[in-house]
Structures are given as C-alpha cells and as structure tokens.
Amino acid sequence: MKKLSLLLFLLIVAASSLLIYELTDDLSLTLMVGVDLFVAVSVLSFAFVQISLNRHLIELQDYVALSLVTREGGLSFFNTGKLNVYIHKIEIKDKESEEIISSTAVFEKARLIPSGTLEESYYWYPLTEEIFKHDAFTVSIYLNDELDRKWLSEHGGDVLDNKELRVWSHKTSQKNWSL
Secondary structure (H helix, E strand, C coil): CHHHHHHHHHHHHHHHHHHHHCCCCHHHHHHHHHHHHHHHHHHHHHHHHHHHHHHHHHHHHCCCCEEEEEECCEEEEEECCCCCEEEEEEEEEECCCCCECCCCEEEEEEEEECCCCHHHCEEEEECCHHHHHCCEEEEEEEEEECCCCEEEEEEEEEECCCCCEEEEEEEEEECCCCC
C-alpha cells in the first residue's frame, strides 16, 4: 500500500511537471526538471528513513523478558515482556557441577505465560527438597513467543543458611534451541 501511494504521488508530480514544461522556455524547463528530481529524491529518502524507523520501533515493542521470584515453595516466572510466551522446558542445575538438581520439566504442551498485568502473568513451578543440598544453582527456561521465535531465559540462585532461596534473573536472549 505504501509503495502504491508513493508511486501515485510521483506520477502526479511528473504529470503536473509535463503540463508546466509545455508552457515554459528551455531555461525554466531545466530548472523545473532539477527541482522535480530534487523533490523526488527527497521524498524517496524520507520514505526510506521512515520505514527504517518504523521497523526499529516494532522490534523495540516486541520484546521477551522473564523475571524470577521465589514463592510458596517454588519459583514463579513472571512475563515482563510485551508478548505472550510459551514455556517448553525448565531446567535447574547445580552451578558448579552442572548436574541436574531436580527433574527437568519438558512439557508435552507448552505452558502459556500471557503478557499483561504482572500479578496474572506468571507460571509457578514447584521445587523439591533436593535444591537445598546445593549452594548455588542455575535455571534455564526454553520458550518461544507468539511470533514463534525461540528464546532462552537464564536465571540463577543461592541457597542461604536458613534454607531460604535468593534468586535473580540474568538475561533472556534469542536462541535456536531444540528439545
């Protein structure tokens, strides 16, 4: 649609210039052709810059982010991004040995975490007592967004002396993973 309107605009400019050219002398004609070329190049440059800006703004709007908090004997993954996300796998490993701490959850059907209000946009994952036998751990969440792009969300945590957990979110980045 944008290309069609730009083409129509350029045709109108060219047609109006041709009508005026018939009524003017050679010097005026040369000057008008130069002005028309300048206008056409300016319009095309502006259109190119505008399309580039619009694409960049769309990329900024469509971001994926998860944050991690401890809650009621488990972990809650909050969708803080702007797109719905679907969890396919949750993996918790010992930070040093990279040994899997509790059973890795691979979901036959992905679990939805909708975008929206923070209190409603989370997925709760239960923890076993096994986690308290380790000093530090990592959490990896394999997910995709509603545009079917694959992401890996990485988090970490420590087990404190009083059997409490301290967790943090590290990053969520696009990764082409497979299960």
